[in-house]
Amino acid sequence: MPKAKSKHDPxxxxxxxxxxxxxxxxxxxxxxxxxxxxxxxxxxxxxxxVPRNGTVDAIAEVLGVSRSYLQTGKQSNGEAHNGETRYGEIRGRVRSAGTELSLEELVRAIEAKGFEVFIKTRG
Structure with a gap:
């Protein structure tokens, strides 16, 4: 069986x-x-x-963006995503299953699963 031709998207x-x-x-x-x-x-x-669809999903999850943004540069609601964090400079680290994540990466991963996350400071 011939190999499928790869899609290109700069x-x-x-x-x-x-x-x-x-x-x-x-x-x-x-x-x-x-x-x-x-x-x-x-x-x-x-x-x-461009990777296969399942890999695109994994990439979007790890990067904390929607598949739609990764493929088109626009969020599913049509708004552009600037890639900047809404949470400011978060420097905390979380270790889970042997992988160290910043708090920002963890929040993005949670949001990629469809949850909404709010962070509140004490005081």
Missing amino acids: EFSGRLKQLREQRSMNVAKFAKLIKVSPAAIWHWENKGT
Whole structure:
């Protein structure tokens, strides 16, 4: 059976790289989180190839954005997403199942599951 032709989208590549870098994730860490090789990420970010649908879902979850934003650059409600956090500079870290996440990454992962998260300071 011939291999399916890869879809190319340079805008997807740019969004992916920008989001990964905004979250201070190197390629190796990101690859481990979404269970692919670092070479696959290199191809997505540098050659414009687009991963399979299931992998796009995993990427969106890890990066804390919607699949729609990852693919089109717009949220499902049509508004652009600037990739910046609503939570300010959160520096706390959470260790779960051997993976260390910043509080921002954890909140984004929770929101990707459809929950709404509010953070309140004491005092």
